[in-house]
Amino acid sequence: MRAFFAGLLLGVSWATAGGSHVQERWLPSECERQPVVLRGYVASVPETATAFGEQPVQRFLLDVSALEPARCAGPARVRLSYYGNTDIAPGQYGEFAGRLRVPWGLANPGGADRESWYAVNGIQATGSVRRIALEDRGLPWRYRHHVVRAGLQRSMESLPGSARGKGVLVALTVGVRHGITHHDWSLFRELGVVHLAVISGLHVSLAAGAGAVVGRVLARGVSLARAGAQWRQLPGILALASALMYAALAGFSLPTVRALAMLAGVIVAFALGRDALKVHTLLFAALVLVLMQPLALVSSSFWLSLGAVCALLWFLAWQPRRQPLTAGLRVHGYLCLAMLPLTAWWFGGGSVIAPAANAVAVPVVGLLVVPLTLLASLADPLSSATAEYLWSAALALIELLLSLADTLLAEQESIMRYRALRGGTYAALNALVAAALLGMPLPFSLKAAVACLLLPLLLREAAPLPEPRPELVVLDVGQGTSVVVSDGRRALVYDTGGGEPGGYTTAAVALLPFLRHRGIDAVDTLVVSHADRDHSAGTQALIDAMPVGELLYGQTIPGTAGGVPCRTGTAWAWPSGIRFRILAGADGVGRSANDASCVLQVDLAGFGFLLPGDISAARERELVLYWREALRADWLLAAHHGSGSSTTAAWLRAVNPGGVVLNFGRANPFGHPHPEVIARLMARGIDIRTTAREGALVFRVSNEGELEVIPTRGGYAPFWKPPA
Structure with missing residues (x-):
């Protein structure tokens, strides 16, 4: 027993020391998005990709030897993205001017824990670089294997054959995986x-x-x-x-x-x-x-x-x-x-x-x-x-x-x-016990009985579904929008988040994992407010991943066939009582992309939600004059991520929400949400919730008929994660 407690004490002490080291290395929050200059060695094989259609980007790890200003010092290893034409090689020493931010991830039910991944891999900050100055300081031994890896990568990429196959070959040989397409990752999954x-x-x-x-x-x-x-x-x-x-x-x-x-x-x-x-x-x-x-x-x-x-x-x-x-x-x-x-x-x-x-x-x-x-x-x-x-x-x-x-x-x-797979933790434990017993030399009849323990995990309808609990979820997709409305049997998706169509999309890392986590394998209605990438980039990824019954859009979505335009006044309802109405659609001529947004009103068991896309103040005024009291909602999704071009005082008076959701990316370069918007909301005493701080926000109607607001990020954060 003494040995047990001694080992336990040693383990706790070691974990505490490790946690203290992690916290000491975090980028100070006041340094986020501030200009900094880093000096250090490139500590990985750079991954090359294309950002926003045509701009090349190289992503790599940097072992930091110096960081200015001194008040921002702390991170020993950072992950940088360089938007420029200078080729970066592992082991190079240089000066990198750019902006950093805390290693933050998206927080959604069923989504990956990116912040833990950063911590496990020793990454204390991420950032972008616009200017570099490389120096010849020789190649330290600890980076020589990366140079060998980069050379092998170049040799393989020069082979005749498909880029798709070479991406997998490079990944299997030197562990550089950027050549594997998102389509193939989905295929492998x-x-x-x-x-x-x-x-x-x-x-x-x-x-x-x-x-x-x-x-x-x-x-x-x-x-x-x-x-x-x-x-x-x-x-x-x-x-x-x-x-x-x-x-x-x-x-x-x-x-x-x-x-x-x-x-x-x-x-x-x-x-x-x-x-x-x-x-x-x-x-x-x-x-x-x-x-x-x-x-x-x-x-x-x-x-x-x-x-x-x-x-x-x-x-x-x-x-x-x-x-x-x-x-x-x-x-x-x-x-x-x-x-x-x-x-x-x-x-x-x-x-x-x-x-x-x-x-x-x-x-x-x-x-x-x-x-x-x-x-x-x-x-x-x-x-x-x-x-x-x-x-x-x-x-x-x-x-x-x-x-x-x-x-x-x-x-x-x-x-x-x-x-x-449904059933949660108990079904998984049952299956684990069954797997352990099935590994033993038991009689066939007993093994057949034990195999029944697998059924709660494997059967899609192993037990009758509980009474539907209507919910609306504003997903955390960074600087973008994606909302899911469901009643346990049907689902509507409003916008699919940002990214690069055909490449990385937040739909693949946030929307699709959430739908699978909820047991949703088909979408009844997909509404894409307009064609801006932060709202529509994941549309085709969603359509490829699961059946979509109907597609409505405010603007035609490049690369996606089918669908019909949103029409003002269109309304429908589900048997569970959830009702939908389009308050503005693709019926204007010469509107900007933002003002072409499909505005959706949702009645969730008596609680009203208004999803306005990216409409501007001018479009808000038009809707106030047309719909008047019909605009009222309990909760409002701030238009254009809280931009100063929207969410006017007149709009807030007309909608009269009790709460507003601001969906934006942490430390985003656009300055969202605008301070004036925050001031207007606070002046009216409106409850302000943000996806950047709280993660996905789940609005669920309880069995007692009350509306619950459940943030994905709770008040407690493990020591290896930066504070919200």
């Missing part, structure tokens, strides 16, 4: 093979296995010649060296470092004559990783990897020796089953076709593609022709898998949809 597209513990283990095989061959040859027992450790040494090399190619990302720690535990156990397939080895590896990075505990990948290894050890402990093929198939099937409740709990869903897809993709990627890429990386400094041949062979296999995936998705789309 639908198939349940995302883990194969990133260098993970699986890939590092394969590299270690190859090194162990070479070491065994060499050790056997030396032993036969000299009978030297000291060579018995050679397989383990070469296995660890191979894994270390591959982890370096991946930039020592957290998953590869975790795999290295686990492999080191196994190799040390073997060297000491212990059984490596024991839980003590796993605990040792986990301890090493947590000592190296205390915040690894808040990473989903840490727990998923740990869960996979635990499931593997548990299953193997109960299994008799079998033929390799039979044993491999059984292990694969059991891991798919065991990981289902974990992925369901973490991500709220899973791919129903993942076991079959992995059965095909894992052998091809693991036994063919990864070895070919490793051999090519070793051959590249010696013979570029040999490396090109090996990479081309790997690229051909990747393109074959992508073609097969496209065909499967097109023909079996309804089956392959990523499914939201």
Whole structure:
């Protein structure tokens, strides 16, 4: 018991020390969006992308050696975006002039925790750079592996073949993933093979296995010649060296470092004559990783990897020796089953076709593609022709898998949809218990009974749906708009957030995860207020991801076919009692894009909401004169994100809201919301809520008929997250 409490005290102390270090490195809030000058070394391979259609941007990590003004000092590592034509290379030292902000993420139900990701990866600020001045200070050793990675990336990108396939090849070889399209990320998620597209513990283990095989061959040859027992450790040494090399190619990302720690535990156990397939080895590896990075505990990948290894050890402990093929198939099937409740709990869903897809993709990627890429990386400094041949062979296999995936998705789309798994924590726990029992050598009849514990997680309608609870959710999409209205059976989406159509969109990281989290797999009505990108960029992504019954728009949306214009006065209702009415539509001639916004009024069980898009003060006056008292609403979404061009005093008098939602991005460059707008709201005593500070705002009608306002960001924030 003393040892337990001593270990607990040590763990708490270590976590506290780690938390104190994180807090000391945060960018001071008063320095957000202020001009700063940073000096330091480029600490990653820059990722190149295109912003807003045509402007090139390079994103990279910078290890900061100096930051001015001194009052803003603190961050040791920042993630920067450079909008310019100067090529940036890893290991370069320079001066970077720009603006920083606190590493902030979107906060939505079902969405990714970006702030924890920043903390785990040691990033204390993000920012944009407009001016750089590079200096020649030599290349420190700690950045040399990034230079090698960048060189290999250039070699692969020069290969003949599709850019799509080369994006996956580069990701599998050096861990640079910007070449994978958002369409392909969605495809991998639908198939349940995302883990194969990133260098993970699986890939590092394969590299270690190859090194162990070479070491065994060499050790056997030396032993036969000299009978030297000291060579018995050679397989383990070469296995660890191979894994270390591959982890370096991946930039020592957290998953590869975790795999290295686990492999080191196994190799040390073997060297000491212990059984490596024991839980003590796993605990040792986990301890090493947590000592190296205390915040690894808040990473989903840490727990998923740990869960996979635990499931593997548990299953193997109960299994008799079998033929390799039979044993491999059984292990694969059991891991798919065991990981289902974990992925369901973490991500709220899973791919129903993942076991079959992995059965095909894992052998091809693991036994063919990864070895070919490793051999090519070793051959590249010696013979570029040999490396090109090996990479081309790997690229051909990747393109074959992508073609097969496209065909499967097109023909079996309804089956392959990523499914939201219902039942919550209890259903996931039931499934976890079932997976543990199914790994034991139980009679078939008992296993069949145990399998019933999986049903609450797998069946879409395992239990009758509760009475619908109407809700309206203003999502946190940064500097953009996206609102979801639902009653438990139907859903309407108003605007789809910002981004780049066909590329990154906040719909992919906020809207779609929220819909899946709520169990919504079809949208009855999609209303896109107007064509500005901060309102419409995710439209096609939503249409591609799930069925959309009707599309209404204030302006034609580039790249999206179908739909009908909003018409003033159009009204409809759902059986649950939620009513909708369009107060302004695409019936004006010569209006600006903002004033063409489709203005939607929602009656949520007696509570009124007004969603005005980006209309200006002039359009507000027109609506006040036309609708008069009919404009009244309990809650108003501020037009144009709180811009000074909207939300006039006359508009507020006509709508007379009890509360206003301001949806804008934190530290945005537009100065939203305007101080005059805030002053008008405060003068009328209006309740002000903001998505930038509170995250997504859920307006839900309780069983007692009261309107609840539930912010996603509560009053408590973990120590590794910056304060709101």
